[in-house]
Amino acid sequence: VQVVESGGGLVKPGESLRLSCAVSGLTxxxxxxxxxxxxxxxxxxxxxxxxxxxAGGTIDYAAPVKGRFILSRDDSxxxxxMQMSSLKSEDTAVYFCAYVGRAPSILNVWxxxxxxxxxx
Amino acid sequence: xxxxxxxPSASGTPGQRVTISCYGSTSNIGRNGVDWYRHLPGTAPKxxxxxxxxxxxxxxxxxxxxxxxxxxxxxxxxxxxxxDEADYYCAAWDDxxxxxxxxTGTKVTVL
Numbered sequence: 001v002q003v004v005e006s007g008g009g010l011v012k013p014g015e016s017l018r019l020s021c022a023v024s025g026l027t028x029x030x031x032x033x034x035x036x037x038x039x040x041x042x043x044x045x046x047x048x049x050x051x052x053x054x055a056g057g058t059i060d061y062a063a064p065v066k067g068r069f070i071l072s073r074d075d076s077x078x079x080x081x082m083q084m085s086s087l088k089s090e091d092t093a094v095y096f097c098a099y100v101g102r103a104p105s106i107l108n109v110w111x112x113x114x115x116x117x118x119x120x
Numbered sequence: 121x122x123x124x125x126x127x128p129s130a131s132g133t134p135g136q137r138v139t140i141s142c143y144g145s146t147s148n149i150g151r152n153g154v155d156w157y158r159h160l161p162g163t164a165p166k167x168x169x170x171x172x173x174x175x176x177x178x179x180x181x182x183x184x185x186x187x188x189x190x191x192x193x194x195x196x197x198x199x200x201x202x203x204d205e206a207d208y209y210c211a212a213w214d215d216x217x218x219x220x221x222x223x224t225g226t227k228v229t230v231l
Contacts, residue, residue: 020143036222043123043209043224043225044165044211044225046219046222049219059145060219061219062217062219063217063219067211101167101176104220105211105220106167107155108176110166111164113164
């Protein structure tokens with residue numbers, strides 16, 4: 001299983017950015033996926049999880065991003081997306097995409113991360 | 121988002137045993153399995169232990185051992201090696217938050 005993030009970059013406060021996560025090596029339509037971030041000098045922070053459609057496709061978000069970030073998936077492209085809006089300086093972090101190898105959120109395959117910087 | 125509590129650092133000499141604690145609550149560790157990850161800055165985190173005490177794969181050395189009691193958990197590293205220097209995080213699903221919470225992280229140093 002391989003996970004590859006893309007779409008990171010530098011944006012101004014209040015702007016939006018979309019991250020992508022391409023997955024290969026498994027039946028993607030059955031995959032649950034998560035996003036985790038690490039701000040500079042800080043620890044790991046769970047951002048959200050999207051279940052596979054056969055499991056209901058439910059999406060859960062961490063409180064700091066709920067209402068601003070939206071997770072989605074395109075099973076035809078083996079890709080999940082995270083649309084980030086109303087970005088704040090505290091959203092500056094490396095964002096990791098990870099495969100949930102076992103419910104509820106055991107993350108056994110991680111990407112290398114996509115850096116996002118929110119600064120004026 | 122609440123976090124699980126870990127000591128900021130732990131250290132030992134080669135060959136020693138180091139134990140990292142992880143404190144939570146009834147809504148996370150008390151009800152759900154605890155997972156442990158190792159992270160080297162600039163790299164992808166790696167799953168070591170899941171569901172309290174199961175090693176994820178044959179690639180995880182047997183000297184990594186997880187345990188749990190009540191609302192706290194521990195990761196023990198026996199036979200400490202220089203390659204074990206990294207940041208270690210516990211994590212668990214939190215039923216009250218409907219989210220996955222990570223520990224504050226522990227930096228392990230091999231003296």
